[in-house]
Amino acid sequence: MTAVALAVTDGMLHFEMALALEVFGSDLRHIADPWYELSLCGPAAVSAGRFRLEPDAGLDFLPRAHTVIVPGWADTAAAPPAELVDAVRAAHRAGARIVSLCTGAYVLAAAGVLDGLRATTHWAHAADLAARHPRVTVDPDVLFVDNGSVLTSAGKAAAMDLCLHLVRLDRGSAAANALARRLVVPPQREGGQAQFVTTPLPEPGSHPLAALFPWALQRLDRPLGVEDLARRAAMSSRQLTRHFRAVTGTTPLQWLHTQRIRRAQALLETTDDTVDVIAAATGMGTATTLRRHFQRTVGVPPDTYRRTFRLRRADLTAPF
Incomplete structure (x- = not known):
């Protein structure tokens, strides 16, 4: 079972915190077993909006977790709490995967975790974060950024996109899609997608592409x-x-390409089909074409992806 530490202090944004609690704190073993074991970690009872929360553990638990999630908080003008910054830095040094939602990126930046990396936060705070932390490359336009062991998201709904991305990495495409259906949210928004669209979307049911997808x-x-x-x-x-x-x-072609790669990932994760069979099932034609596009998009060949995913699954089921 994967140990997840949700780090909380006074003034945390309750929306992003609730998203993480729903995804990682619910009993969803019917989707994937084992699921996650979430610990709410804080210095003492904390206030988040109108809510009072009693943590399960102190911030000293963070270095023992597999994944540490830092939700945002309202007062970005103030320096993040020193004890939280220190705990996140210690967790990073211990090898934990560090994740921020929305303005939680301020904590990661203060801890030095984002130095030399690309990151994002809510677009309204991106310029301020970049000015206060010049060693961080802040991208104000994307939904989330995955640097491997350090991940950051934009605000609100983008925090859910990153949570689903983590589930997809840890438990596979089928689990992420099942969770998205349960939450009634889109399962496949890419991290590089824009944080907002300037043209309003049509109402559900009247969308001109609703039947096409x-x-x-x-x-x-x-x-x-x-x-x-x-x-x-x-x-x-x-x-x-x-x-x-x-x-x-x-574009339509890029969307098709993304769906084909995602289908290939799902088949590599859940079947023993050969690369040739998967190439045919995803419209890539030949194994050579699939390997070329998969390597370019995912960063590793299909065989390596399948092997790595299965090793990751074995590692994630080990006790912490």
Whole structure:
């Protein structure tokens, strides 16, 4: 079971904290067994908005956790609590995976955990974070940034995107998708997607691409292109591209590519299918093509990804 420490102090933002509690503190063994073992860690009883919380453990527990999550807090003008900063720094040195949600990035930056790394936070605070911590490369536009052992998210809904990303890394695509269905949220928003879309989205049910997405996902094994999608959506290629940009933040071809890679990841995680079979199932055609695109997108070859994922699963089930 994976030990997760949720670090809390007075003034934490209760929305981001509640997201982490829901994802990592619920009994979701019906989705993946084992799930996570969450400890609420703080110096004493803490206030988060109108709520009072009694921590399960002190901040000295953080270095013993596999993953440490730091939610944001309201008063970003004040320096983060020194004891929290020290505990996060100690956890990082001990090898824990460090995660911030929203303005929790201020704590990570103060601890030196983000020095030399790219990071994000809520777009409204990005300029201030960058000015106060010049050794951190702050990206104000993305939903989250994954540096491997250090991850940061933008605010509010983006915090859920990062939580789902962690579940996908730890428990696989099927578990992340099942959790997203349970929470009634999108399972596949990429970290590099923009934090907000300037064009308002249509109301659910009236969306011009609502029927296109599931249709395309059922046909990833076929050589779909922009013209195929446009014909199905009964619009021109230019109209289709414009709608895709507004809804997904990317192009139709890039969206298709992402879905094919995700399908390949899921098959590598959950089946013993050969790379040739997976290439055919994802519309990549040949194993050579799949390996090239998978390496470029994920950073490792398919065989390495499968081996690494299975090793990670074995490691995560070990007691801490």
